[in-house]
Amino acid sequence: MTDTFTELKAKVPQATLLFWVLKMMSTTVGETGADWINFGLGLGLTGTSIISALLFLCVLLIQLRAPRYIPWLYWLTVLMVSITGTLLTDYLTDQLQVPLLYSVAMFGSGLVMVLMFWHRTEGTLEFASINTKGRELYYWLAIIITFAFGTALGDALAERLSLGYLTTTLLFAVLIAATAVLWRVGRLSSVTCFWTVYVLTRPLGASLADLFSQPIKEGGLGYGTTPVNIIFLLAMAILIGASTLYGHSSRQISKL
Numbered sequence: 733m734t735d736t737f738t739e740l741k742a743k744v745p746q747a748t749l750l751f752w753v754l755k756m757m758s759t760t761v762g763e764t765g766a767d768w769i770n771f772g773l774g775l776g777l778t779g780t781s782i783i784s785a786l787l788f789l790c791v792l793l794i795q796l797r798a799p800r801y802i803p804w805l806y807w808l809t810v811l812m813v814s815i816t817g818t819l820l821t822d823y824l825t826d827q828l829q830v831p832l833l834y835s836v837a838m839f840g841s842g843l844v845m846v847l848m849f850w851h852r853t854e855g856t857l858e859f860a861s862i863n864t865k866g867r868e869l870y871y872w873l874a875i876i877i878t879f880a881f882g883t884a885l886g887d888a889l890a891e892r893l894s895l896g897y898l899t900t901t902l903l904f905a906v907l908i909a910a911t912a913v914l915w916r917v918g919r920l921s922s923v924t925c926f927w928t929v930y931v932l933t934r935p936l937g938a939s940l941a942d943l944f945s946q947p948i949k950e951g952g953l954g955y956g957t958t959p960v961n962i963i964f965l966l967a968m969a970i971l972i973g974a975s976t977l978y979g980h981s982s983r984q985i986s987k988l
Contacts, residue, residue: 752929760937764961765961766784768957784819818883941964944960
């Protein structure tokens with residue numbers, strides 16, 4: 733199929749173990765960050781949602797205009813997607829009183845539709861082939877839906893089953909491991925595995941954030957949102973910095 737958009741250099745990282753660790757951390761920061769802005773700064777859910785959406789659009793425009801994959805910019809965009817996607821579901825649930833199961837059905841259907849249109853127009857859903865403007869736009873649209881979908885899914889399970897933060901964290905960790913095993917033995921395609929894990933890492937990261945930040949009497953470890961935010965942001969910064977230096981060093985060696 734001939735692309736209608738100009739081909740670009742790779743704008744996304746490879747889906748390595750580091751990628752998944754950073755993705756999980758971004759969901760953790762997205763969960764605690766949304767709570768911190770909402771409650772810590774006292775902006776309220778509406779004000780927080782508007783501010784995060786505007787910041788996300790600004791960062792996304794910069795990411796779309798970037799000529800290549802820039803680690804800090806890409807992960808900043810993912811971080812803003814995480815916060816915005818979380819608030820989108822929270823706003824529907826808390827402000828508009830949309831039942832969580834409705835949100836699960838709506839965002840799940842939306843993700844399937846985006847992936848179907850993406851495949852129909854671009855001919856592939858392979859993560860490594862996001863090298864045109866069209867595929868990049870589909871990619872970020874799918875990403876924000878996965879965050880909203882994952883938030884609704886995690887909240888629905890927590891609300892319906894009352895599993896607690898630790899049990900919920902372990903549940904999604906097991907589901908991710910099972911998905912990886914099915915891919916490994918050839919029962920799932922790489923595309924299906926990627927998007928399944930991308931959805932599941934959202935509630936995994938959120939449950940982990942709640943486990944660390946929520947009060948002990950509510951089943952958490954009681955560290956609070958601010959320390960958890962700082963720790964995970966620092967960890968992300970260190971890993972992104974290390975991967976950037978490693979990638980630069982590898983390119984220098986390859987030129988020798």
